[in-house]
Amino acid sequence: xxxxxxxxxxxxxxxxxxxxxxxxxxxxxxxxxxxxxxxxxxxxxxxxxxxxxxxxxxxxxxxxxxxxxxxxxxxxxxxxxxxxxxxxxxxxxxxxxxxxxxxxxxxxxxxxxxxxxxxxxxxxxxxxxxxxxxxxxxxxxxxxxxxxxxxxxxxxxxxxxxxxxxxxxxxxxxxxxxxxxxxxxxxxxxxxxxxxxxxxxxxxxxxxxxxxxxxxxxxxxxxxxxxxxx
Ligand code: BV8
Ligand code: ZN
Numbered sequence: 001x002x003x004x005x006x007x008x009x010x011x012x013x014x015x016x017x018x019x020x021x022x023x024x025x026x027x028x029x030x031x032x033x034x035x036x037x038x039x040x041x042x043x044x045x046x047x048x049x050x051x052x053x054x055x056x057x058x059x060x061x062x063x064x065x066x067x068x069x070x071x072x073x074x075x076x077x078x079x080x081x082x083x084x085x086x087x088x089x090x091x092x093x094x095x096x097x098x099x100x101x102x103x104x105x106x107x108x109x110x111x112x113x114x115x116x117x118x119x120x121x122x123x124x125x126x127x128x129x130x131x132x133x134x135x136x137x138x139x140x141x142x143x144x145x146x147x148x149x150x151x152x153x154x155x156x157x158x159x160x161x162x163x164x165x166x167x168x169x170x171x172x173x174x175x176x177x178x179x180x181x182x183x184x185x186x187x188x189x190x191x192x193x194x195x196x197x198x199x200x201x202x203x204x205x206x207x208x209x210x211x212x213x214x215x216x217x218x219x220x221x222x223x224x225x226x227x228x229x230x
Contacts, residue, residue, distance in 0.1 A: 001079040001161075001186055002066070002219075005175020005201060007086055009220040010057040012050075016177060022046050031148045036108070040141055044133055047144045051102055051117070054084045062174065062219035063090035065227040072230065077164035081176060081183050083146050096161050098153055098183050100146035109140035153182065165190040172226075174200040175219045178207035187211075200226075 004014035015027045022030065025046070029035060036043045067090045070076045078095050080087055083102040087095045103118045113136050134142040147153050161183075165171060171190035178184040184207070191197045191210050199211040200222050208214055215222045 001081070001171070001176065001183065002087070002174045003081045003176025003178075003183075005177075006062045006066075006080075006219045006223075007057070007060075007082055007084055008175065009060045009062065009218060010084075010086060012054060012057055012082075012084055012086075022049060028149055031146070032150060033148050034150075036143055036148070040108075040133060040143070044144075047102060050084075051120075054086070054102060057084070057086065059086045059090035060220040062223040063087055063092070065223035066174075067091035069227050069230070072227075075167075077160070077168070079161045079164065079183075079186065081180065083144075096157055096164070098147070098157055098161060100144070100154075102144060102146060104145035105134050105142040106145040107136040107138060107140055108143040109136065109138060111136060111138045111140070113137060113142070114145060115142060158182065161186055162189060165195075166193050168193075168195045171195045171197045172200065173197065173207055173211070174223060176201070176205070176207075178205045 004012065008014050030043055030046050063086050066078060066087065070078060070092055078087060078092050080095060080097055081099050083097065083100050085101055085103055103116065104114055105117050106114045115134065136142050165186040166189060168190055171187050173187045178187070187197045187207055188210060196212045197207070197210055198213040198215065199205065199207055200215045200219055202216065202218060215226070
């Protein structure tokens with residue numbers, strides 16, 4: 001399972017500390033249905049800003065190492081909290097995106113329309129379109145196809161993730177602060193089921209005491225080293 005820390009070395013801001021701030025707003029403020037109801041333009045500006053950064057970013061050696069591991073280890077499952085799509089751009093497939101993907105928009109009213117927004121990031125198209133808010137064919141606004149705080153995760157995604165955590169022999173938690181639930185519960189489920197929990201992080205987290213192996217350092221350095229020794 002990965003978090004924002006694996007994309008930090010690709011230049012993507014994490015959610016902690018100053019990184020987690022956009023203008024004067026904290027991510028946990030903006031990533032809520034209440035914020036969207038209050039000011040959809042502001043929330044879309046934040047997501048467009050992130051799309052701009054992610055669109056110019058490249059997967060790093062940490063993403064690539066996990067894509068390689070997937071081809072070499074049977075029963076490898078990749079669960080991410082990241083919405084940036086960098087795992088897929090590094091070659092990973094069947095990525096379980098617990099919190100959705102920033103390159104999709106869906107109808108805010110709930111009709112099933114989902115629209116691919118790849119290639120529409122700021123600076124990518126004719127000017128002006130990035131300021132208009134995406135509208136669904138039913139006339140409703142569209143919203144980023146991500147999971148906001150206070151919203152439930154997709155049931156299938158969660159089932160796949162919990163099953164993989166239950167069945168794994170090794171659970172690798174890379175670049176996550178292990179603070180946001182239910183994602184942060186996954187390594188604990190794995191540990192309780194007898195798996196070796198390995199934490200890759202530059203810092204301590206609430207998961208550290210539960211990890212059987214702690215690799216302190218940068219994901220883009222440690223994950224390739226780990227993969228090359230397997
Ligand atoms: C829900 C998508 C049902 C949007 C995101 C139980 C206990 C307490 C609270 C709750 C609970 N259950 C539910 C909650 C409420 C809430 C929650 O967990 N709140 C937290 C803040 C306490 N959870 C929810 O609301 C979830 N929904 O539970 O629904 C329900 C509903 C209502 C009430 C009860 C139940 C939905 C959560 C999903 C929210 N959406 N993202 C978007 O991205 O715009 S969460 C978002 O923040 C990310 O996806 C990610 O999950 C999280 C950030 O965490 P990380 O990815 O770990 O990143 P972070 O910046 O925090 O840390 C980076 C780490 O990397 C650090 O440790 C750092 O040291 C390390 N690092 C940095 N650089 C490197 C590195 N490591 C290695 N190498 C490096 N180079
Ligand atoms: Zn609609």
